[in-house]
Amino acid sequence: MFAARQVSQSVFGAVQRRAFSATASNASKVTVLGAAGGIGQPLSLLLKLNPRVSELALYDIKGAPGVAADISHINTKSIVKGYDPTPEGVKECLTGAEIVLIPAGVPRKPGMTRDDLFNTNGSIVRDLAKAAADACPDANILVISNPVNSTVPITAEVFKSKGVYNPKRLFGVTTLDVVRASRFISQLKSTDPANENITVIGGHSGATIVPLLSQAGYSLEGAERDEYVRRVQFGGDEVVQAKGGAGSATLSMAMAGARFAESLLKAAQGQKGVIEPTFVDSPLYKDQGVTYFASQVELGPNGVEKIHPVGKVTEYEQGLLDVCLKDLKGNIEKGEKWVKENMGN
Numbered sequence: 001m002f003a004a005r006q007v008s009q010s011v012f013g014a015v016q017r018r019a020f021s022a023t024a025s026n027a028s029k030v031t032v033l034g035a036a037g038g039i040g041q042p043l044s045l046l047l048k049l050n051p052r053v054s055e056l057a058l059y060d061i062k063g064a065p066g067v068a069a070d071i072s073h074i075n076t077k078s079i080v081k082g083y084d085p086t087p088e089g090v091k092e093c094l095t096g097a098e099i100v101l102i103p104a105g106v107p108r109k110p111g112m113t114r115d116d117l118f119n120t121n122g123s124i125v126r127d128l129a130k131a132a133a134d135a136c137p138d139a140n141i142l143v144i145s146n147p148v149n150s151t152v153p154i155t156a157e158v159f160k161s162k163g164v165y166n167p168k169r170l171f172g173v174t175t176l177d178v179v180r181a182s183r184f185i186s187q188l189k190s191t192d193p194a195n196e197n198i199t200v201i202g203g204h205s206g207a208t209i210v211p212l213l214s215q216a217g218y219s220l221e222g223a224e225r226d227e228y229v230r231r232v233q234f235g236g237d238e239v240v241q242a243k244g245g246a247g248s249a250t251l252s253m254a255m256a257g258a259r260f261a262e263s264l265l266k267a268a269q270g271q272k273g274v275i276e277p278t279f280v281d282s283p284l285y286k287d288q289g290v291t292y293f294a295s296q297v298e299l300g301p302n303g304v305e306k307i308h309p310v311g312k313v314t315e316y317e318q319g320l321l322d323v324c325l326k327d328l329k330g331n332i333e334k335g336e337k338w339v340k341e342n343m344g345n
């Protein structure tokens with residue numbers, strides 16, 4: 001019994017060390033809004049395993065205290081607290097947060113696009129953004145709820161309306177697209193996916209997701225190329241179909257969200273050269289009316305440190321980018337227009 005306990009602890013310790021090899025220096029409060037959901041629960045679990053997190057604050061319209069009680073028994077140092085769904089609860093949960101992750105909202109069912117979630121999730125994100133703008137205007141806000149191409153502009157407009165918008169601190173989480181693009185190429189090329197890091201630019205839905213294989217030195221041709229791009233662009237649909245009405249990607253998304261939060265924490269705690277593709281307020285295509293765009297972004301203590309240009313792309317990739325920009329512009333404008341007309345109190 002004792003031996004078994006020792007073994008399981010040491011195996012788990014090794015997994016933890018491999019997953020997050022950091023030693024905690026400047027610890028941080030991280031808040032999850034929507035913490036009892038399909039993404040929220042495993043995301044909160046992964047954050048509890050991260051030694052860079054000193055305090056984990058969990059909020060949901062139902063079930064956050066239960067998730068917090070469960071996770072709080074894990075033998076890592078961070079304090080975990082779940083909050084009741086009241087205005088005071090969300091305020092307390094957000095106060096002092098350095099990072100706020102927002103996976104609150106409804107997921108897709110087969111046959112739906114991410115844009116079909118707009119009406120429901122737009123209001124949810126708007127209201128949570130209001131609470132964050134009041135309670136922690138300087139926090140890094142990481143929007144996961146779909147449609148990201150519209151929920152990020154909605155969040156920005158809320159912060160602007162309260163006079164606290166800082167474009168360096170608002171991120172649409174597109175890490176799952178990078179994770180998929182890297183995994184799928186490794187399957188085609190029989191490489192180690194851990195060593196792949198495919199840049200994905202644009203936005204987070206269908207044709208707005210543009211993988212740049214050429215920048216990783218790959219050149220697929222013909223049907224193989226088209227199938228690869230289609231799989232990256234519609235990887236979310238693959239999961240929605242497989243779950244058959246029970247939701248969309250949750251576990252891979254939790255990993256991707258935890259990875260992005262870890263990158264921000266590393267950068268905040270002084271590590272240089274931390275770069276992740278993410279959907280931000282970006283100058284790259286503003287002249288074409290596209291005000292938010294995902295590209296490689298260097299992170300730092302102030303959030304966005306440097307937005308890298310897209311760089312050299314092939315003619316084929318340029319074609320994908322042209323389609324992306326057209327769709328993206330519409331998604332962004334839809335979010336901005338809706339929230340301006342529906343800001344509420």
Ligand SMILES: NC(=O)C1=CN([C@@H]2O[C@H](COP(=O)(O)OP(=O)(O)OC[C@H]3O[C@@H](n4cnc5c(N)ncnc54)[C@H](O)[C@@H]3O)[C@@H](O)[C@H]2O)C=CC1
Nearest residue numbers: 034036037038039060061104105106107144145146176253
């Ligand atoms: N950015 C990305 O790459 C991805 C985004 N998503 C999106 O993430 C969102 C969440 O997905 P799941 O976790 O699977 O959904 P889910 O339904 O399992 O969980 C959502 C949670 O949000 C909570 N919630 C709803 N309204 C709330 C409010 N006003 N305040 C606080 N909590 C609230 C619900 O109670 C629920 O626990 C969806 O919009 C989905 O499309 C999903 C996968 C990838």
Ligand SMILES: O=C([O-])CC(=O)C(=O)O
Nearest residue numbers: 108146176236237248249
């Ligand atoms: O497909 C969805 O609805 C969820 C999502 O954003 C993804 O898995 O990339």
